[in-house]
Amino acid sequence: MANFTDIEIEPSWQGFLDCIERKGTPERVYFFELMLDPEISDELVKMFHLVDDLDMDAPFFDEKKTYRLQRFLGYDYVRQGVDRLEMPFNRVLIEDTASLERQGGRSFVDESRGPITNWEEFERYPWPDPEAASTKSLEWYQDNLPADMFILGSGGFGHFAEHLTWLMGYETLCYALYDQRDLVKAIAERILEINIVLSRRMLEFDRVKITMAADDMGFKTGTLISPDDLRQFVLPGHTKMTTMAHEAGRKFILHSCGQLEKIMEDLIEDVQIDAKHSFEDAIEPIIEANEKYGDRIAVLGGIDMDFLCRASEAELRARIRNILDECHPGGGFCLGSGNSIANYIPITNYLTMLDEGRRYRPG
């Protein structure tokens, strides 16, 4: 594999914003990921000796490590929200099968039953106080992040559909939409109240140029609950978050997995998102998404996760060039995986993706 550090990238938060705003064909490719699994981050940091000079026990080591890694890989931002709120969910644990195995296993939210299935549990739930949450990491980045990078305000934020499913359990939520709609409504309202505070507090930092909600609303062939129910219980939350971002002069990205075709017009015209992340080939290939929506929003990511795992270097480079040929002109596209750099993605393939993006020059 060619050494992707051969080609240097200067971060540019302004360039990234211009790209999201579709202000013409960017001079270079911009990159975007929801996240890198910690096993991938740690491996890369070790591989490229990015923090050898840092004291692991010194304050803000994680923040320093994160921005160095992001910058090294060619990202223009670090992702940081208000420090994570404690919200207990029912979880199940299983041994990790990834090549970079997660010690202690990988946990998933219980799909069947969450901690709130009735009013008594709703009242008893230890709802967090978002006003009391720390913003130490945001404060550090505000003062110390290199001037050419920005803070992507996100993390524990904007999970309107996800928190409904995680708090109730997806199966319980499905039945509750018929049996206990008032309870679903009450939970949705509580989630919104929390997020309004989180959004306000993130937007107080002027280096937060974009806020991003991460909220999976679909699966392979449709939305997880009906579009009408999403319009009642979920989309008002996203609308509020977008409005708050726009009123503060910032942009709003929605990360959401699954087939969302039935609500895309809502997201673009009513919620008024600026960009959408997460596109997978089995649901909607990024080139098709760009053709359909690219004149109104930016589309981000789109290198199919399964392809990224299994493709040869030549296949990967050819696919990426094709996607860039179609999506890069005019702006409104950032290169990245269809979801995130999970610990089962071969690091060489991930680096190949970044390398091909660095080498690409618009024809």
Added chain:
Amino acid sequence: MLDAMRNLVIEGKNVDIVSSVNEAIKAGIPVREILQDGLIAAMDEVGQLFERGDYYVPEMLVAARAMKAGLAVIQPHLVENEIDDSGVIVLGTVEGDLHDIGKNLVSVMLEGAGYKVIDLGADVTPEIFASVAREKQAKVVGLSALLTTTMKKMGEVLEAIEDLGIRHQVRVIVGGAPVTQEFADEVGADGYAPDASTAVALVKRMLQV
């Protein structure tokens, strides 16, 4: 009367369906007719509504719940009338994977279509799939996986079924978020379905019901 019964299932009325089925039995409608033309026909329509994008997972789940409530009423009569099962289907999520919503949906929709389903749950080893398929003389084995890292286990299940010498008796179908028709072909599965409704149609075609 059967029209009304079908509508109750389609609308997910799990309480009203009980009295509706009881009334139908009292009125002398054969249980086979109640099952086939009432409950199963309703779930068939629910599947079509899902395929058309008019119904979503919650609507399917509440319809299946109503169907089951109706089925419970006629169950004792079904035994008396010795109505055959349409076939045994063994389902499970492969080893290393705990996600089972999709598989659960396939399970309730297949039951709704009149099949006997043995749901092995999640994190099921290839050997368990194969041995249960042999023991229960399953006609179809359905495998689910959510993760790219676990879907490769599907190939191992096929090998385990081959090793027990029952591959010629069992159709293997696969599904789940990362699974595609291409992957199904690659591992030698007999069919692939992207969602629960399509899985039922696939099984029906395979078993020609």
